[in-house]
Amino acid sequence: MRRLFPVPPAPPATDPAVGSGGAETDREWSLAELAAAYAYPEPDGPRGTWLRANMVSTLDGAAQHDGRSQPISSAADMRVFGTLRALADVVIAGAGTVRQEGYRPARARAELAEARRSAGQGPVPAIAVVSASLELDFSLPLFTSPLVPTLVLTGAAAAPDRIAAAERAGARVVIAGDGVGVDPARALGALAELGHTRLLTEGGPRLLGQFVTAGVLDELCLTVSPMLTAGDAQRIAGGPAVEVPRRFVLASLLEEEGFLFSRYRRD
Numbered sequence: 001m002r003r004l005f006p007v008p009p010a011p012p013a014t015d016p017a018v019g020s021g022g023a024e025t026d027r028e029w030s031l032a033e034l035a036a037a038y039a040y041p042e043p044d045g046p047r048g049t050w051l052r053a054n055m056v057s058t059l060d061g062a063a064q065h066d067g068r069s070q071p072i073s074s075a076a077d078m079r080v081f082g083t084l085r086a087l088a089d090v091v092i093a094g095a096g097t098v099r100q101e102g103y104r105p106a107r108a109r110a111e112l113a114e115a116r117r118s119a120g121q122g123p124v125p126a127i128a129v130v131s132a133s134l135e136l137d138f139s140l141p142l143f144t145s146p147l148v149p150t151l152v153l154t155g156a157a158a159a160p161d162r163i164a165a166a167e168r169a170g171a172r173v174v175i176a177g178d179g180v181g182v183d184p185a186r187a188l189g190a191l192a193e194l195g196h197t198r199l200l201t202e203g204g205p206r207l208l209g210q211f212v213t214a215g216v217l218d219e220l221c222l223t224v225s226p227m228l229t230a231g232d233a234q235r236i237a238g239g240p241a242v243e244v245p246r247r248f249v250l251a252s253l254l255e256e257e258g259f260l261f262s263r264y265r266r267d
């Protein structure tokens with residue numbers, strides 16, 4: 001992986017082993033190095049949280065192929081994906097993505113276990129599933145056997161029998177909306193009350209669009225996949241458009257095998 005931005009320090013011109021263009025970084029980074037590159041900033045703002053999204057998109061803007069993100073991803077993308085999970089207190093995912101991608105509980109990573117302990121975090125981030133219908137298979141390991149209980153974020157009008165089914169499976173149900181659905185800003189407040197301030201969302205596009213329009217997204221880690229798919233796949237954020245495009249600034253840019261790993265923060 002190579003760092004393109006901020007630009008790496010120029011190698012000494014007299015050292016023939018190093019070459020030019022920051023070649024000393026052109027190797028597989030360890031998880032610890034990636035974790036340092038993606039460290040969460042101090043949360044600011046009204047809730048004391050930092051909401052980061054991690055998404056992958058093709059060159060022509062597709063956020064999935066054949067209904068999944070795997071065909072447009074890469075090994076390096078999965079390393080970044082794993083690193084971002086390892087840094088987060090909680091991973092927020094829409095029920096559509098959880099169903100479509102067959103979400104499983106987060107895996108503990110030995111290399112980053114000590115870093116999590118010293119940051120006051122549990123062994124893995126909790127997965128928080130956002131759902132109005134609660135039409136989720138609560139017999140899956142995501143609900144029955146995670147290392148830390150899975151959260152289910154829903155609205156106050158959610159079906160009581162589905163709430164009971166979630167709780168019987170071992171999930172913790174968090175009400176974060178007055179109707180059937182979840183209010184994005186309220187969801188972040190509810191997670192902060194549970195002590196989760198380093199937040200990561202993995203989409204999908206319908207959920208991410210709501211975080212964007214609610215103005216609560218702090219950072220986007222976007223992998224640009226060097227592929228073209230055409231077709232009518234979703235983009236990384238959907239739903240109603242914002243009135244005025246929201247401006248983000250580039251914080252860092254890494255590259256491996258033509259995949260760009262960008263990190264943008266709100267302006």
Ligand SMILES: NC(=O)c1ccc[n+]([C@@H]2O[C@H](COP(=O)([O-])OP(=O)(O)OC[C@H]3O[C@@H](n4cnc5c(N)ncnc54)[C@H](OP(=O)(O)O)[C@@H]3O)[C@@H](O)[C@H]2O)c1
Binds near residue numbers: 132154180183210236
């Ligand atoms: N490229 C990427 O990085 C990436 C990332 C993630 C996913 N994906 C792809 O995106 C697709 C799935 O994404 P999607 O946009 O269709 O679905 P999604 O955003 O993952 O999930 C939509 C579902 O989440 C629940 N939901 C969303 N907003 C809610 C709210 N405010 N209150 C309560 N529930 C809410 C609803 O669940 P209920 O129906 O249960 O009520 C809704 O049907 C898949 O093809 C996946 O592969 C791509």
